[in-house]
Amino acid sequence: MGGHHAGFDQLRIADRGTIGWAIVVGLLIVVLPLLPVLVIVWALTKLFDHAADRAARWEIVVQRPTSGKESTSSASLACS
Template identity: 50%
Template sequence: MSAEDADDEPSVPEKVLRTVTPGVTGKRNIEMDALGWGILVGMLILLVPLLPFIIIVWLLTKVFDFVARARGE
């Protein structure tokens, strides 16, 4: 990376942009909240039963990696 690339960082806007729409207030979006919780529950229903298999595969890869390194020495 050259010194010229370091100067290519984005700069602060020089002019404030005005919009027609009002600013967003801090209110809850109940529909999106429910959708997010539904996705979380769905992922948990799918992944929790698969967790033992994921752990077994992870442990087997660690054991095979250890054995391969032990043979290589």
């Protein structure tokens, strides 16, 4: 009663190793195709953060022309 065989314990250890490697391989199969997408998202995030910081630092303001001649020409374009 209750006797364990060494072969059975070794088989269980080998099965655990096989299951572990199967999980690792499965994760690699899922993650590797997504890696380029993750890199692109990361790069775009860095780019937009840099652009937002730069805009905030320089306080970019779009100015409209103030002379009457330019404003009437834009008004005439809007009407036609």
